[in-house]
Amino acid sequence: DEWVSAERLDLSQEVEWPLPEKPEPKSKQKQQPSKAQQVSKTDSKATKANKRPRSATATRETSEAPEAKASRRPSQQGGKENRDPTVTIATEEIGGTPQPGEDDSTIDLVDMQEAAIAAKAAPEHAPYSREEEIEKLRTGGSMTQNQTEISRVRNLERIQMGGFEVEPWYFSPYPAEFTDCDLVYICEMCLGYYGSETQFRRHRKKCQVFHPPGNEIYRDDNVSFFEIDGRRQRTWCRNLCLLSKLFLDHKTLYYDVDPFLFYCMTVRSPHGHHLVGYFSKEKESAEGYNVACILTLPQHQRKGYGKLLIQFSYELSKIEGKLGSPEKPLSDLGLLGYRAYWQEVIVDLLAERESEGTPIMSVEDLGGNLAMTTNDVLHTLQNLNMLRYNNKNHVIVLTDAVLEQRERQKEKERIKGKRAIDSAYLRDWKPPVFVASARTWNW
Numbered sequence: 001d002e003w004v005s006a007e008r009l010d011l012s013q014e015v016e017w018p019l020p021e022k023p024e025p026k027s028k029q030k031q032q033p034s035k036a037q038q039v040s041k042t043d044s045k046a047t048k049a050n051k052r053p054r055s056a057t058a059t060r061e062t063s064e065a066p067e068a069k070a071s072r073r074p075s076q077q078g079g080k081e082n083r084d085p086t087v088t089i090a091t092e093e094i095g096g097t098p099q100p101g102e103d104d105s106t107i108d109l110v111d112m113q114e115a116a117i118a119a120k121a122a123p124e125h126a127p128y129s130r131e132e133e134i135e136k137l138r139t140g141g142s143m144t145q146n147q148t149e150i151s152r153v154r155n156l157e158r159i160q161m162g163g164f165e166v167e168p169w170y171f172s173p174y175p176a177e178f179t180d181c182d183l184v185y186i187c188e189m190c191l192g193y194y195g196s197e198t199q200f201r202r203h204r205k206k207c208q209v210f211h212p213p214g215n216e217i218y219r220d221d222n223v224s225f226f227e228i229d230g231r232r233q234r235t236w237c238r239n240l241c242l243l244s245k246l247f248l249d250h251k252t253l254y255y256d257v258d259p260f261l262f263y264c265m266t267v268r269s270p271h272g273h274h275l276v277g278y279f280s281k282e283k284e285s286a287e288g289y290n291v292a293c294i295l296t297l298p299q300h301q302r303k304g305y306g307k308l309l310i311q312f313s314y315e316l317s318k319i320e321g322k323l324g325s326p327e328k329p330l331s332d333l334g335l336l337g338y339r340a341y342w343q344e345v346i347v348d349l350l351a352e353r354e355s356e357g358t359p360i361m362s363v364e365d366l367g368g369n370l371a372m373t374t375n376d377v378l379h380t381l382q383n384l385n386m387l388r389y390n391n392k393n394h395v396i397v398l399t400d401a402v403l404e405q406r407e408r409q410k411e412k413e414r415i416k417g418k419r420a421i422d423s424a425y426l427r428d429w430k431p432p433v434f435v436a437s438a439r440t441w442n443w
Helices: 035-049 054-062 085-092 109-121 130-140 147-151 176-180 197-206 234-245 305-320 332-356 363-370 374-383 400-416
Strands: 159-161 164-166 184-186 215-219 223-229 260-269 272-282 293-296 387-390 393-396
Touching (some): 234 260, 260 305, 272 305, 332 400
Parallel strands (some): 159 184
Antiparallel strands (some): 215 223
16 A cells, blocks of 8 residues: 555546446245255254364374373463363364264264263362462462463463573463463573573673662662662563563553662672562552562572561651551462561560560551551451450450460571561661652653
8 A cells, every 4th residue: 555646646537436246146946845854954953063073073182192292381372361271172173074974083962961960970179278278379379279270371381580490370471472482581680581592691691780770778698679760770670570470460560660669689699689579669659558569589489588578668668757558459478478477576566565564555556666557457466366355445465376376486586597677777768759750650
């Protein structure tokens, strides 16, 4: 298609209009078939309707051995992950019509009904115990016990980051060509992604990034924290959001990172700073949230880093003079981590005040000392059964079960050591101030 200039138009002749299409001649009425012919046609149609195409079963039988690995492949195109796998097979194989004399390779509806009845009569899978469910949640990222619901939406098979190979949990909008790769290579420093090992090695020889591209606002003997503005480092922050979407079910934003600050926690080595986890927060939150998204990478979980991220977010809220709360809804692992942190700090503060002889504290006092909202404090107290009603008043009670659990936690910390944020290293940090254009979406 192209624009036609006026010089090429011939206006001296009349306009010729296309001729209308001729109507198709009406077919002559056929003679009515006899009753015997009608019955035979009805029977043949019923038998054809009750049988599936031959190619659906023949293809499955012939290609079962060579495509054993390919059967585990998730959906490749974005948007197809929400379709039922059985419907997809039916649409793909619809072109193979049954041939005469091939009744032995087809499936009747009666057999399908019998199989469905037998499946219903089979005993259901026994529910997981609490320990097995938590372990499954940590390794799989979801509380669902149906593996097909998870594999149906995943689009990457495995990723390699640093010295670890990790299996993703959820869908992430990486480019479509990466869904065909068995292993996606992610640079640990710049978070760039590559589909082949050759490209990745070539990039690593030229990569000049050795730490997250922001200001290092905290450093102790174990970890460092970097503060990154999403408006100034868009590419790095977008790559971080793409990576985190592989392990977060509720995360929806990955492209427009301008209104967010990212606080990345790293561990140091002779090769640079290695990303362990991060949390993001809005530059100006109308609801007062101090965390928008929080993640500890799966290869670094069960080491206490998640509690460090949560504690660091509340330390920043204390310096800002605000009460903070994480943005809802929390992921399953995030909710478990926050509940454990809230329980620890509230019980420690109550036990400390009781030992000092000033045990009387209100819910507002607890929230003010810990930079927590009243709703989070009440949620924790009710979850631990520490709120009692006495003499027409609600009182906070340290139960024996809570104290025993605290003693077990202290004993474990004495053996393994405890990771904690030292607020003395944050004395020089000041909350960043942004103009109105830096707090809005970049539309």
